[in-house]
Amino acid sequence: MTAGPKLSHTAALILQAIHAGDGYGFSVMEMTGLPSGTVYPAMRRLERDGLIKSQWERQSIADTEQRPPRKYYRLTRSGHAALEASQKRYPLLAKLTEAGQ
Amino acid sequence: MTILRIASLLVPARQRAEWLAEWSAELRYIDRHRPQMALRFCLGAFRDGLWLWRNQPFRFDSAAACISALVFAAVATALLALWLRPVHLLGPLEILVAAVLSLLILPAVTTFSPGDYSGHGRAHRWGFLALKIALLVPIINFGSLDLGVLIAPQMQPHGLIVGFIAGFRWALLDQRRRCPVCLRRLACPTRIGTSSHLLLEWYGTELICTRGHGLMHVPEIPASSYSMQRWVELDRSWKSLFDVPAL
Numbered sequence: 006m007t008a009g010p011k012l013s014h015t016a017a018l019i020l021q022a023i024h025a026g027d028g029y030g031f032s033v034m035e036m037t038g039l040p041s042g043t044v045y046p047a048m049r050r051l052e053r054d055g056l057i058k059s060q061w062e063r064q065s066i067a068d069t070e071q072r073p074p075r076k077y078y079r080l081t082r083s084g085h086a087a088l089e090a091s092q093k094r095y096p097l098l099a100k101l102t103e104a105g106q
Numbered sequence: 107m108t109i110l111r112i113a114s115l116l117v118p119a120r121q122r123a124e125w126l127a128e129w130s131a132e133l134r135y136i137d138r139h140r141p142q143m144a145l146r147f148c149l150g151a152f153r154d155g156l157w158l159w160r161n162q163p164f165r166f167d168s169a170a171a172c173i174s175a176l177v178f179a180a181v182a183t184a185l186l187a188l189w190l191r192p193v194h195l196l197g198p199l200e201i202l203v204a205a206v207l208s209l210l211i212l213p214a215v216t217t218f219s220p221g222d223y224s225g226h227g228r229a230h231r232w233g234f235l236a237l238k239i240a241l242l243v244p245i246i247n248f249g250s251l252d253l254g255v256l257i258a259p260q261m262q263p264h265g266l267i268v269g270f271i272a273g274f275r276w277a278l279l280d281q282r283r284r285c286p287v288c289l290r291r292l293a294c295p296t297r298i299g300t301s302s303h304l305l306l307e308w309y310g311t312e313l314i315c316t317r318g319h320g321l322m323h324v325p326e327i328p329a330s331s332y333s334m335q336r337w338v339e340l341d342r343s344w345k346s347l348f349d350v351p352a353l
Contacts, residue, residue: 031132034147041150046157053161072138073131 015039017091019047020080021098023057024088028077048078056084107133109148116155118162125158169234169289172280176241183248190255194262201247204263208270216275221322221335223286234289235281242273283322285315286337292322318348 012020022036034044051057057078067074080088092098110129117125129151136144196204212218223231246269254262283292292313299309310325320339328334 029132030128031135031147041147042153043150045150045154049154049157049161072134073127075131075135076128 012087012091014095015043016047016051017088017095017098019044020051020056020084020088020091023048023078024080024085025099028079029075030078033078051084052078055081056087057081109145110151113148113151113155116152116159118158121158125155129154167291169284173234173237173241176238176245180241180244180248183245183252187248187251187255190252192251192255192259192262194254194259195251196247196262196266200263201243201266204266205243205270208267208274211267211271212274215271216278218278219334220278221282221337223337224339230289231281231284231286234284235277238277238280239274242270242277246270246273282324282335283313285317285319285322287319287339288315288317290315290317298323316348318344 018037019033019039022033026032026036030041030045030048033039033048034041037044039047048057052059058081059076059078061076062074064074107130110126110133113129114122114126129148133144133147136147220231246266250262250265250269253265254260280291284290285292293316294314296312297310298312309327310323313322313324315321318340320337322335322337324335325333
């Protein structure tokens with residue numbers, strides 16, 4: 006029997022990028038090399054499945070940097086567990102995102 | 107920004123403002139640091155918008171919403187046909203022949219097998235399917251008349267046959283994705299297992315009734331243990347896990 010949900014390679018890569026990077030959409034795109042049309046729907050799916058959760062940046066921080074506030078994503082507890090399982094399944098996962106940084 | 111605004115039309119209305127704010131914020135950053143990527147980035151918004159549209163939680167979810175939408179479509183196509191005043195009208199016998207011909211072609215595009223429900227709600231399930239088909243007939247008939255006037259009258263018989271095949275296929279697919287107890291659309295499709303473990307475990311997609319009535323196991327490859335989709339009823343002990351009480 007399987008212990009938990011098995012993620013596709015792309016989903017695992019995105020999860021790793023959220024975990025290792027800044028956690029907003031464009032940083033995930035840069036780290037993974039995936040286009041926006043792949044990254045954003047995958048992040049919606051991961052959020053729906055409770056593996057990541059999103060939070061809007063505070064307006065004051067955005068105002069200081071003179072830009073609109075961004076939406077940040079971070080891993081939930083089940084997201085961390087899924088990432089650990091994926092890292093065992095895809096051993097090169099961590100290296101791929103390191104290369105993208 | 108115009109591309110993002112057009113793509114935002116795909117996003118369900120209640121999520122649109124937040125969705126546009128997220129994409130605009132990222133676009134502002136890309137415009138500043140990687141302007142050459144801006145167009146490609148914006149085009150990806152269509153896929154994201156389409157994903158949200160396809161996965162919105164309330165889309166003809168209940169049987170009543172589905173029937174209301176079909177009634178609306180039937181009235182709209184009939185009114186359009188009255189307004190367009192088509193000259194070439196097909197008789198009831200010709201419509202019946204087109205419907206029978208479509209039914210003969212239908213097994214090539216989908217299976218007739220409804221699945222294994224172990225006798226759950228047989229009467230209201232078949233009643234719902236019959237009502238959907240009864241409403242699809244005028245929609246397809248008037249729709250093909252409208253198409254005949256708008257494009258070419260010779261297209262009407264072909265439109266009728268293609269329409270019947272597409273309509274009947276949709277009716278069967280929609281029926282197989284509904285809870286046999288409350289007739290709501292099943293949600294949260296989850297892939298289970300892998301094809302290499304087919305011998306020992308089942309491999310396919312599992313869907314759940316959001317009211318907690320049960321699970322639908324849909325095999326990816328029909329095997330001797332799972333030749334067709336199977337409904338597994340959840341007993342009352344599961345009830346506390348679902349927000350909306352089971353009907």
